[in-house]
Amino acid sequence: MRADARRNRERIVTSALELFAERGPGVSMEEIAREAGLGVGTLYRHFPDRRALVEEIATSALLGLEAEIRLLTAKDVSRWDVLTQVVAYCTAQPLALVKSIAEGDAVPPERHALQSKVDGLLRGLVQEVQDEGSMRRDISPAEIVEILNTAVCRPGARAGDAVTRVMLDGLSS
Template identity: 70%
Template sequence: MRADARRNRERIIDAALGLFAERGPGAAMEEIARAAGLGVGTLYRHFPDRRALVEEIAVGALQDLRAEVRALEALDVPRGQVLERLVAYCAGQPFALIKALAEEDAAPAERRELQAEVDGLLEDLARRAQGEGTVRRDIAPREVVELFSTVVCRPGARADDALARVVLDGLRRDPAPRSP
Protein backbone atom coordinates (compact mmCIF):
# COMPACT_ATOMS: atom_id res chain seq x y z
CA MET A 1 0.00 0.00 0.00
CA ARG A 2 1.31 3.44 -0.88
CA ALA A 3 2.32 5.73 1.98
CA ASP A 4 -0.44 8.27 1.26
CA ALA A 5 -3.07 5.52 1.12
CA ARG A 6 -1.81 4.10 4.42
CA ARG A 7 -1.98 7.56 6.02
CA ASN A 8 -5.53 8.04 4.73
CA ARG A 9 -6.56 4.66 6.12
CA GLU A 10 -5.07 5.57 9.51
CA ARG A 11 -6.85 8.93 9.46
CA ILE A 12 -10.15 7.17 8.75
CA ILE A 13 -9.65 4.72 11.60
CA ASP A 14 -8.63 7.48 14.03
CA ALA A 15 -11.63 9.60 13.04
CA ALA A 16 -13.96 6.61 13.36
CA LEU A 17 -12.63 5.77 16.81
CA GLY A 18 -13.14 9.36 17.93
CA LEU A 19 -16.68 9.56 16.59
CA PHE A 20 -17.63 6.12 17.90
CA ALA A 21 -16.36 7.11 21.34
CA GLU A 22 -18.26 10.39 21.19
CA ARG A 23 -21.53 9.26 19.57
CA GLY A 24 -21.52 5.47 19.63
CA PRO A 25 -21.40 3.07 16.70
CA GLY A 26 -24.12 4.95 14.78
CA ALA A 27 -21.83 7.67 13.43
CA ALA A 28 -22.45 8.13 9.71
CA MET A 29 -19.73 7.24 7.21
CA GLU A 30 -19.99 10.77 5.81
CA GLU A 31 -19.22 12.19 9.27
CA ILE A 32 -16.23 9.89 9.58
CA ALA A 33 -14.87 11.00 6.19
CA ARG A 34 -15.37 14.66 7.13
CA ALA A 35 -13.67 14.16 10.52
CA ALA A 36 -10.74 12.47 8.75
CA GLY A 37 -10.49 15.41 6.35
CA LEU A 38 -11.15 13.14 3.38
CA GLY A 39 -13.83 12.67 0.78
CA VAL A 40 -16.48 9.98 1.13
CA GLY A 41 -15.12 8.27 -1.98
CA THR A 42 -11.72 7.85 -0.31
CA LEU A 43 -13.36 6.33 2.75
CA TYR A 44 -15.37 3.88 0.65
CA ARG A 45 -12.29 2.88 -1.36
CA HIS A 46 -10.71 1.75 1.89
CA PHE A 47 -13.84 0.42 3.58
CA PRO A 48 -16.82 -0.62 1.43
CA ASP A 49 -19.21 -0.28 4.39
CA ARG A 50 -19.39 0.46 8.12
CA ARG A 51 -19.07 -3.24 8.95
CA ALA A 52 -15.67 -3.47 7.20
CA LEU A 53 -14.43 -0.39 9.06
CA VAL A 54 -15.61 -1.63 12.44
CA GLU A 55 -14.18 -5.10 11.77
CA GLU A 56 -10.76 -3.62 11.07
CA ILE A 57 -10.95 -1.61 14.28
CA ALA A 58 -12.02 -4.72 16.21
CA VAL A 59 -9.26 -6.92 14.83
CA GLY A 60 -6.64 -4.22 15.43
CA ALA A 61 -7.77 -3.72 19.04
CA LEU A 62 -7.71 -7.46 19.72
CA GLN A 63 -4.24 -7.80 18.17
CA ASP A 64 -3.03 -4.93 20.35
CA LEU A 65 -4.58 -6.53 23.44
CA ARG A 66 -2.93 -9.86 22.63
CA ALA A 67 0.44 -8.09 22.37
CA GLU A 68 -0.17 -6.22 25.64
CA VAL A 69 -1.10 -9.43 27.48
CA ARG A 70 2.11 -11.05 26.27
CA ALA A 71 4.22 -8.01 27.16
CA LEU A 72 2.76 -7.76 30.66
CA GLU A 73 3.11 -11.50 31.17
CA ALA A 74 6.86 -11.07 30.69
CA LEU A 75 7.09 -8.69 33.66
CA ASP A 76 8.35 -9.97 36.98
CA VAL A 77 5.28 -8.92 38.97
CA PRO A 78 2.44 -10.90 40.54
CA ARG A 79 -0.13 -12.09 37.99
CA GLY A 80 -2.88 -10.29 39.89
CA GLN A 81 -1.05 -7.04 39.16
CA VAL A 82 -0.84 -8.00 35.50
CA LEU A 83 -4.62 -8.37 35.46
CA GLU A 84 -5.01 -4.94 37.05
CA ARG A 85 -2.60 -3.40 34.53
CA LEU A 86 -4.62 -4.96 31.71
CA VAL A 87 -7.78 -3.30 33.03
CA ALA A 88 -5.92 0.02 32.99
CA TYR A 89 -4.64 -0.65 29.45
CA CYS A 90 -8.13 -1.45 28.18
CA ALA A 91 -9.58 1.87 29.35
CA GLY A 92 -10.14 3.99 26.29
CA GLN A 93 -9.86 1.05 23.89
CA PRO A 94 -12.85 0.29 21.62
CA PHE A 95 -13.89 -2.89 23.43
CA ALA A 96 -17.46 -1.70 24.01
CA LEU A 97 -17.77 -1.29 20.25
CA ILE A 98 -16.36 -4.78 19.71
CA LYS A 99 -18.81 -6.26 22.20
CA ALA A 100 -21.73 -4.49 20.51
CA LEU A 101 -20.49 -5.78 17.16
CA ALA A 102 -20.25 -9.33 18.50
CA GLU A 103 -23.84 -9.16 19.74
CA GLU A 104 -25.16 -8.03 16.36
CA ASP A 105 -24.30 -11.11 14.33
CA ALA A 106 -21.75 -13.83 13.70
CA ALA A 107 -18.17 -12.64 13.71
CA PRO A 108 -15.85 -13.40 10.82
CA ALA A 109 -13.48 -16.31 11.43
CA GLU A 110 -10.42 -14.07 11.89
CA ARG A 111 -12.03 -12.14 14.76
CA ARG A 112 -13.51 -15.27 16.37
CA GLU A 113 -10.09 -16.98 16.33
CA LEU A 114 -8.34 -13.88 17.66
CA GLN A 115 -10.95 -13.45 20.41
CA ALA A 116 -10.57 -17.11 21.39
CA GLU A 117 -6.78 -16.70 21.53
CA VAL A 118 -7.03 -13.58 23.72
CA ASP A 119 -9.58 -15.26 25.98
CA GLY A 120 -7.23 -18.25 26.31
CA LEU A 121 -4.33 -15.97 27.27
CA LEU A 122 -6.54 -14.27 29.86
CA GLU A 123 -7.73 -17.61 31.25
CA ASP A 124 -4.10 -18.76 31.58
CA LEU A 125 -3.29 -15.49 33.34
CA ALA A 126 -6.21 -16.00 35.74
CA ARG A 127 -5.13 -19.59 36.41
CA ARG A 128 -1.57 -18.48 37.21
CA ALA A 129 -2.84 -15.65 39.42
CA GLN A 130 -4.96 -18.16 41.30
CA GLY A 131 -1.97 -20.49 41.62
CA GLU A 132 0.16 -17.75 43.18
CA GLY A 133 -2.70 -16.70 45.47
CA THR A 134 -3.33 -13.19 44.11
CA VAL A 135 -6.75 -14.08 42.68
CA ARG A 136 -9.32 -16.07 44.58
CA ARG A 137 -9.67 -19.73 43.65
CA ASP A 138 -13.42 -20.14 44.06
CA ILE A 139 -14.06 -18.53 40.65
CA ALA A 140 -13.27 -20.47 37.48
CA PRO A 141 -10.69 -18.83 35.19
CA ARG A 142 -13.37 -18.53 32.49
CA GLU A 143 -15.52 -16.56 34.94
CA VAL A 144 -12.57 -14.28 35.72
CA VAL A 145 -12.37 -13.52 31.98
CA GLU A 146 -16.12 -12.82 31.90
CA LEU A 147 -15.75 -10.39 34.81
CA PHE A 148 -12.76 -8.77 33.07
CA SER A 149 -14.90 -8.38 29.95
CA THR A 150 -17.71 -6.80 31.95
CA VAL A 151 -15.28 -4.24 33.34
CA VAL A 152 -13.55 -3.28 30.07
CA CYS A 153 -16.22 -3.84 27.39
CA ARG A 154 -18.51 -0.96 28.26
CA PRO A 155 -18.69 2.67 27.21
CA GLY A 156 -16.57 4.94 29.37
CA ALA A 157 -14.71 2.09 31.08
CA ARG A 158 -11.94 3.31 33.37
CA ALA A 159 -9.56 1.43 35.63
CA ASP A 160 -10.48 3.61 38.60
CA ASP A 161 -14.27 3.67 38.29
CA ALA A 162 -16.54 1.98 40.80
CA LEU A 163 -17.22 -1.15 38.72
CA ALA A 164 -13.53 -1.79 38.03
CA ARG A 165 -12.61 -1.24 41.70
CA VAL A 166 -15.36 -3.53 43.00
CA VAL A 167 -14.59 -6.33 40.53
CA LEU A 168 -10.83 -6.16 41.07
CA ASP A 169 -11.27 -6.03 44.85
CA GLY A 170 -13.68 -8.96 44.63
CA LEU A 171 -11.18 -11.03 42.65
CA ARG A 172 -8.41 -10.60 45.21
CA ARG A 173 -7.83 -13.56 47.45
CA ASP A 174 -8.27 -11.47 50.56
CA PRO A 175 -9.90 -8.24 49.43
CA ALA A 176 -8.57 -5.35 51.44
CA PRO A 177 -11.27 -3.48 53.31
CA ARG A 178 -11.93 -0.01 51.95
CA SER A 179 -12.98 2.95 53.98
CA PRO A 180 -16.22 4.63 52.87
Protein backbone atom coordinates in the same frame (compact mmCIF):
# COMPACT_ATOMS: atom_id res chain seq x y z
CA MET B 1 -1.34 -0.85 -1.43
CA ARG B 2 0.33 2.48 -2.11
CA ALA B 3 1.95 4.22 0.84
CA ASP B 4 -0.48 7.17 0.76
CA ALA B 5 -3.48 4.83 0.58
CA ARG B 6 -2.11 2.82 3.52
CA ARG B 7 -1.62 6.04 5.53
CA ASN B 8 -5.18 7.15 4.73
CA ARG B 9 -6.56 3.79 5.82
CA GLU B 10 -4.58 3.96 9.06
CA ARG B 11 -5.83 7.51 9.68
CA ILE B 12 -9.42 6.38 9.16
CA VAL B 13 -9.07 3.44 11.55
CA THR B 14 -7.20 5.51 14.15
CA SER B 15 -9.77 8.30 13.98
CA ALA B 16 -12.66 5.86 14.17
CA LEU B 17 -11.11 4.09 17.17
CA GLU B 18 -10.65 7.41 18.98
CA LEU B 19 -14.17 8.59 18.20
CA PHE B 20 -15.79 5.27 19.12
CA ALA B 21 -13.83 5.14 22.38
CA GLU B 22 -14.81 8.73 23.16
CA ARG B 23 -18.44 8.81 22.00
CA GLY B 24 -19.60 5.24 21.37
CA PRO B 25 -20.67 3.39 18.23
CA GLY B 26 -23.12 6.07 17.03
CA VAL B 27 -20.40 8.16 15.37
CA SER B 28 -21.18 8.85 11.72
CA MET B 29 -18.96 8.00 8.77
CA GLU B 30 -18.81 11.74 7.97
CA GLU B 31 -17.48 12.52 11.46
CA ILE B 32 -14.83 9.84 11.09
CA ALA B 33 -13.74 11.19 7.70
CA ARG B 34 -13.57 14.74 9.10
CA GLU B 35 -11.56 13.61 12.14
CA ALA B 36 -9.15 11.78 9.81
CA GLY B 37 -8.79 14.92 7.69
CA LEU B 38 -10.12 13.11 4.62
CA GLY B 39 -13.13 13.30 2.38
CA VAL B 40 -16.04 10.93 2.78
CA GLY B 41 -15.29 9.52 -0.69
CA THR B 42 -11.82 8.47 0.47
CA LEU B 43 -13.31 6.76 3.50
CA TYR B 44 -15.81 4.84 1.35
CA ARG B 45 -13.08 3.78 -1.09
CA HIS B 46 -11.34 2.04 1.80
CA PHE B 47 -14.47 0.83 3.58
CA PRO B 48 -17.53 0.28 1.39
CA ASP B 49 -19.86 0.36 4.39
CA ARG B 50 -19.93 0.92 8.12
CA ARG B 51 -19.79 -2.82 8.82
CA ALA B 52 -16.47 -3.16 6.97
CA LEU B 53 -14.98 -0.28 8.97
CA VAL B 54 -16.28 -1.61 12.27
CA GLU B 55 -14.94 -5.08 11.46
CA GLU B 56 -11.50 -3.56 10.80
CA ILE B 57 -11.71 -1.68 14.11
CA ALA B 58 -12.71 -4.82 15.99
CA THR B 59 -9.80 -6.75 14.54
CA SER B 60 -7.42 -3.85 15.21
CA ALA B 61 -8.60 -3.56 18.84
CA LEU B 62 -8.19 -7.30 19.42
CA LEU B 63 -4.72 -7.34 17.86
CA GLY B 64 -3.75 -4.40 20.08
CA LEU B 65 -5.11 -6.18 23.14
CA GLU B 66 -3.26 -9.38 22.27
CA ALA B 67 0.01 -7.44 21.89
CA GLU B 68 -0.55 -5.55 25.15
CA ILE B 69 -1.28 -8.72 27.11
CA ARG B 70 1.89 -10.33 25.75
CA LEU B 71 3.93 -7.21 26.58
CA LEU B 72 2.55 -6.89 30.10
CA THR B 73 2.82 -10.59 30.96
CA ALA B 74 6.51 -10.50 30.02
CA LYS B 75 7.14 -8.02 32.87
CA ASP B 76 8.69 -9.28 36.09
CA VAL B 77 6.03 -7.85 38.40
CA SER B 78 3.22 -9.41 40.39
CA ARG B 79 0.60 -11.08 38.24
CA TRP B 80 -2.07 -9.02 40.03
CA ASP B 81 -0.33 -5.83 38.86
CA VAL B 82 -0.25 -7.22 35.33
CA LEU B 83 -3.96 -7.98 35.51
CA THR B 84 -4.82 -4.47 36.70
CA GLN B 85 -2.69 -3.01 33.90
CA VAL B 86 -4.53 -5.20 31.37
CA VAL B 87 -7.86 -4.02 32.80
CA ALA B 88 -6.73 -0.38 32.56
CA TYR B 89 -5.65 -0.93 28.95
CA CYS B 90 -8.99 -2.58 28.12
CA THR B 91 -11.06 0.24 29.56
CA ALA B 92 -9.27 2.68 27.24
CA GLN B 93 -10.27 0.67 24.15
CA PRO B 94 -13.58 0.58 22.27
CA LEU B 95 -14.25 -2.96 23.48
CA ALA B 96 -17.96 -2.29 23.98
CA LEU B 97 -18.10 -1.81 20.23
CA VAL B 98 -16.13 -5.02 19.63
CA LYS B 99 -18.46 -6.92 21.97
CA SER B 100 -21.59 -5.52 20.30
CA ILE B 101 -20.27 -6.61 16.92
CA ALA B 102 -19.53 -10.09 18.22
CA GLU B 103 -23.10 -10.42 19.44
CA GLY B 104 -24.53 -9.23 16.12
CA ASP B 105 -24.06 -10.79 12.72
CA ALA B 106 -21.91 -13.82 12.02
CA VAL B 107 -18.35 -13.35 13.22
CA PRO B 108 -15.71 -13.98 10.55
CA PRO B 109 -13.58 -17.04 11.38
CA GLU B 110 -10.37 -14.96 11.56
CA ARG B 111 -11.78 -12.65 14.22
CA HIS B 112 -13.31 -15.58 16.11
CA ALA B 113 -9.87 -17.23 16.20
CA LEU B 114 -8.28 -13.97 17.37
CA GLN B 115 -10.91 -13.56 20.12
CA SER B 116 -10.26 -17.15 21.25
CA LYS B 117 -6.52 -16.45 21.38
CA VAL B 118 -7.04 -13.30 23.48
CA ASP B 119 -9.43 -15.13 25.82
CA GLY B 120 -6.83 -17.90 26.20
CA LEU B 121 -4.15 -15.37 27.12
CA LEU B 122 -6.50 -13.83 29.68
CA ARG B 123 -7.38 -17.22 31.18
CA GLY B 124 -3.66 -18.00 31.46
CA LEU B 125 -3.01 -14.69 33.20
CA VAL B 126 -5.93 -15.27 35.59
CA GLN B 127 -4.55 -18.72 36.42
CA GLU B 128 -1.17 -17.12 37.19
CA VAL B 129 -2.83 -14.52 39.43
CA GLN B 130 -4.68 -17.30 41.26
CA ASP B 131 -1.49 -19.36 41.59
CA GLU B 132 0.23 -16.28 43.01
CA GLY B 133 -2.48 -16.13 45.69
CA SER B 134 -3.73 -12.65 44.76
CA MET B 135 -7.09 -13.76 43.40
CA ARG B 136 -9.86 -15.88 44.82
CA ARG B 137 -9.79 -19.47 43.63
CA ASP B 138 -13.48 -20.34 43.93
CA ILE B 139 -14.19 -18.92 40.47
CA SER B 140 -12.68 -20.58 37.40
CA PRO B 141 -10.38 -18.62 35.06
CA ALA B 142 -13.00 -18.89 32.29
CA GLU B 143 -15.67 -17.42 34.57
CA ILE B 144 -13.33 -14.62 35.65
CA VAL B 145 -12.64 -13.76 31.99
CA GLU B 146 -16.42 -13.48 31.52
CA ILE B 147 -16.60 -11.16 34.54
CA LEU B 148 -13.71 -9.07 33.18
CA ASN B 149 -15.40 -8.87 29.78
CA THR B 150 -18.62 -7.66 31.39
CA ALA B 151 -16.79 -4.96 33.34
CA VAL B 152 -14.47 -3.63 30.64
CA CYS B 153 -16.56 -4.24 27.50
CA ARG B 154 -19.28 -1.78 28.40
CA PRO B 155 -19.84 1.78 27.26
CA GLY B 156 -18.11 4.25 29.53
CA ALA B 157 -15.82 1.71 31.20
CA ARG B 158 -12.86 3.36 32.93
CA ALA B 159 -10.02 1.93 34.97
CA GLY B 160 -11.03 3.74 38.16
CA ASP B 161 -14.81 3.73 37.84
CA ALA B 162 -16.99 2.12 40.49
CA VAL B 163 -17.87 -1.00 38.48
CA THR B 164 -14.24 -1.75 37.66
CA ARG B 165 -13.07 -1.08 41.23
CA VAL B 166 -15.78 -3.28 42.74
CA MET B 167 -15.07 -6.03 40.23
CA LEU B 168 -11.35 -6.04 41.04
CA ASP B 169 -12.03 -5.80 44.80
CA GLY B 170 -14.42 -8.74 44.54
CA LEU B 171 -11.89 -10.87 42.70
CA SER B 172 -8.91 -10.16 44.95
CA SER B 173 -8.10 -12.51 47.79
